[in-house]
Amino acid sequence: xxxxxxxxxxxxxxxxRVVNFMANYFGVALDGVLYCPLTPDASTRKYxxxxxxxxxxxxxxVSLYPDPFNQADNSFVDATxxxxxxxxxxxxxxxxxxxxxxxxxxxxxxISLSRWLWEAEARxxxxxxxxxxxxxxxxxxxIQAATTLAxxxxxxxxxxxxxxxxLLWELNYFAxxxxxxxxxxxxxxxxxxxLAEDLQSIARDLSSRPRYLTHRDYHGMNLxxxxxxxxxxxxxxxxxxxxxxxxxxPLLVERRLSPIDPAWLEGQxxxxxxxxxxxxxxxxxxxxxxxxxxxxxxQRQLKAVGTFSYQTAIVGRGEVYEPYIVPALLTVQRAxxxxxxxxxxxxxxxxxxxxxxxxxxxx
Numbered sequence: 001x002x003x004x005x006x007x008x009x010x011x012x013x014x015x016x017r018v019v020n021f022m023a024n025y026f027g028v029a030l031d032g033v034l035y036c037p038l039t040p041d042a043s044t045r046k047y048x049x050x051x052x053x054x055x056x057x058x059x060x061x062v063s064l065y066p067d068p069f070n071q072a073d074n075s076f077v078d079a080t081x082x083x084x085x086x087x088x089x090x091x092x093x094x095x096x097x098x099x100x101x102x103x104x105x106x107x108x109x110x111i112s113l114s115r116w117l118w119e120a121e122a123r124x125x126x127x128x129x130x131x132x133x134x135x136x137x138x139x140x141x142x143i144q145a146a147t148t149l150a151x152x153x154x155x156x157x158x159x160x161x162x163x164x165x166x167l168l169w170e171l172n173y174f175a176x177x178x179x180x181x182x183x184x185x186x187x188x189x190x191x192x193x194x195l196a197e198d199l200q201s202i203a204r205d206l207s208s209r210p211r212y213l214t215h216r217d218y219h220g221m222n223l224x225x226x227x228x229x230x231x232x233x234x235x236x237x238x239x240x241x242x243x244x245x246x247x248x249x250p251l252l253v254e255r256r257l258s259p260i261d262p263a264w265l266e267g268q269x270x271x272x273x274x275x276x277x278x279x280x281x282x283x284x285x286x287x288x289x290x291x292x293x294x295x296x297x298x299q300r301q302l303k304a305v306g307t308f309s310y311q312t313a314i315v316g317r318g319e320v321y322e323p324y325i326v327p328a329l330l331t332v333q334r335a336x337x338x339x340x341x342x343x344x345x346x347x348x349x350x351x352x353x354x355x356x357x358x359x360x361x362x363x
Contacts, residue, residue: 006034065101076237082155086146114220144212162242167203174306182309194346211241218247297335
């Protein structure tokens with residue numbers, strides 16, 4: 001182990017691919033390359049920090065794909081091009097080796113927005129937390145302002161949307177991996193059919209909303225705080241068109257272990273609308289946004305539960321993901337109650353029974 005957690009050992013096949021490529025890129029011998037695997041998320045790509053023995057602090061990030069790809073239709077390259085043209089703060093691509101399945105990009109460091117906010121809260125600097133959240137919300141607005149550009153340059157993001165099929169796929173992913181993979185529960189046919197009908201209705205409603213460019217996975221781990229205290233976007237390769245609240249929901253409610261103050265949440269939504277007006281984007285009534293936010297919370301959090309369940313039950317990373325399952329279900333439950341008139345009774349019942357079972361002492 002060397003400075004900053006970087007190592008010289010080439011390890012397995014993936015590490016050898018990284019070391020061989022970066023030795024050639026840096027113009028050094030194989031033993032002159034330092035590298036460090038970065039904590040993986042729910043992705044097929046692997047990430048490494050790389051530098052050289054001679055200059056260990058001059059680091060780059062290597063994104064290693066499982067297979068070669070065509071640079072011309074690579075979603076990360078294309079989304080980076082779109083975001084750069086829109087003046088959005090994404091990491092600079094240093095080089096692309098598509099035949100080797102490698103993209104090398106600027107290293108933005110280790111301070112995510114989630115970590116930054118946790119440290120600021122620990123210091124009691126709540127004003128700084130609110131200021132940083134405002135910066136994050138403003139970035140959502142700037143992404144949405146690039147919608148016209150995405151269509152104009154025929155970006156990959158403009159060709160994909162959260163239509164009914166995509167939203168329903170995500171909801172079905174939840175149903176499969178939460179009930180079957182995680183809980184190992186076989187729902188009776190009648191309950192399964194009623195739940196499927198509720199999920200279809202959610203997808204249909206959200207797919208009918210006006211669409212804007214979205215980052216697609218806009219939570220605190222995908223926003224980095226650079227050395228100047230500015231936010232930078234990462235993991236933006238899945239950008240696509242979606243409802244106006246799509247990115248706002250994960251920023252404000254995802255991966256939280258305790259309930260959110262409704263008054264605080266309303267204030268953030270109103271701030272979002274104010275920033276949209278300042279950017280010259282179309283006006284949207286607050287009531288409409290608040291209602292969509294609840295529905296989007298249900299969809300996004302259920303998809304997140306599906307991911308947490310899959311990572312826990314199939315991948316074996318429960319220590320990272322399992323603690324978020326019940327809090328996410330409770331967030332969905334609260335959103336369902338706020339919608340009123342019980343529009344999704346089968347989903348409500350399934351969640352209530354699941355939460356009660358997971359909260360039992362034997363669990």
